[in-house]
């Protein structure tokens with residue numbers, strides 16, 4: 001007789017899998033077996049996804065809810081943040097939002113301080129959600145994969161070329177260990193993007209000649225420094241505005257568009273030529289990042305992709321992508337996917353929440369024994385944004401190969417502890433050194 005799982009109301013494992021995936025995937029899962037980590041969980045009484053959250057802010061809280069909504073048999077068992085009050089506040093919020101059977105965090109499985117991630121990873125989880133500022137991502141990703149845990153990580157995944165290379169290496173280790181590594185890029189799991197990109201790849205607009213991407217929005221939140229906060233604590237709380245933590249907004253936000261461009265063009269640029277500056281955000285609480293960038297990405301094929309991003313209040317908002325081919329054009333944004341020209345098309349099909357779907361796809365892949373691994377491509381999309389920033393900061397045209405393989409830029413501070421940390425100067429093109 002088939003044994004029941006430990007956490008699914010006495011369902012058999014077959015019923016459990018049927019409830020959590022499409023029928024075809026479910027039967028495949030039964031045939032393929034589970035990843036080694038979940039195989040351990042199965043032996044202990046069920047293929048429960050035991051989630052550890054690292055970074056208990058806005059997206060982390062949302063991602064836990066998305067993950068629990070994504071499949072049956074998901075429970076939150078550990079939480080970590082740099083700041084004690086953030087972990088405790090997040091736990092209280094999630095207690096109200098999650099079904100009781102999904103909320104398994106105890107006083108013993110809440111961690112804070114710089115080593116919180118190590119404790120979460122070692123707490124018996126088999127799935128971590130990495131939602132800290134991206135400057136910490138390469139280290140946290142490596143620790144999770146070395147610890148044998150599947151990783152869902154928010155974009156971007158690096159802020160400098162040293163971090164990029166680390167993520168590439170960890171992605172290879174994840175593949176060897178048959179662990180999932182999925183990035184929260186949203187669009188690659190969004191219905192109208194999936195359909196329109198498929199049509200582009202099937203030739204709907206002919207050969208691609210040019211592309212444009214925009215992430216132009218207003219300002220975001222900031223936190224002023226108080227006398228009680230050390231430099232390090234303030235920068236980590238006000239992380240959007242420090243390049244070592246966010247990568248600047250071209251990396252933190254515009255990476256969404258650049259990942260779409262990488263997906264559509266199926267190629268990485270040859271040269272990157274950027275410019276930018278800061279005009280409306282010059283006060284100290286805006287740290288050392290720019291407020292606008294314009295970057296041209298040149299491809300071996302002759303295609304040029306023009307990319308723009310801006311965070312200036314009271315200006316036009318524009319967050320979308322345009323691709324121009326020999327037979328037509330494509331327009332994509334958060335709601336629309338439209339093809340014009342010889343093969344006109346407008347997506348009017350089903351839509352779903354891509355932030356939930358990311359977890360559904362990841363959990364299905366784990367249960368099927370064929371874990372998704374996005375690490376290389378999200379590292380490369382992140383590097384497109386990093387290269388754009390480096391070009392704009394220095395005023396130099398950069399070769400992709402040099403940025404990817406040679407640049408030694410490593411923005412991490414010398415030590416991770418609460419204390420003094422002078423703010424690095426705002427970059428000045430023509431003066432800022434290329435490293």
Ligand SMILES: NC(=O)c1ccc[n+]([C@@H]2O[C@H](COP(=O)([O-])OP(=O)(O)OC[C@H]3O[C@@H](n4cnc5c(N)ncnc54)[C@H](O)[C@@H]3O)[C@@H](O)[C@H]2O)c1
Pocket residue numbers: 054055056057058059060080081082083086113114116117131132133134136154155156184185186236237252253
């Ligand atoms: N895919 C999306 O649509 C989307 C949307 C929003 C944010 N994000 C990404 O999610 C990540 C987090 O963004 P957010 O909006 O939740 O920011 P947030 O400021 O709300 O949360 C970040 C949390 O990380 C904590 N933290 C800082 N350093 C840490 C460390 N070393 N270890 C553990 N915790 C640490 C902070 O205290 C804070 O609680 C970023 O990479 C961001 O780009 C993605």
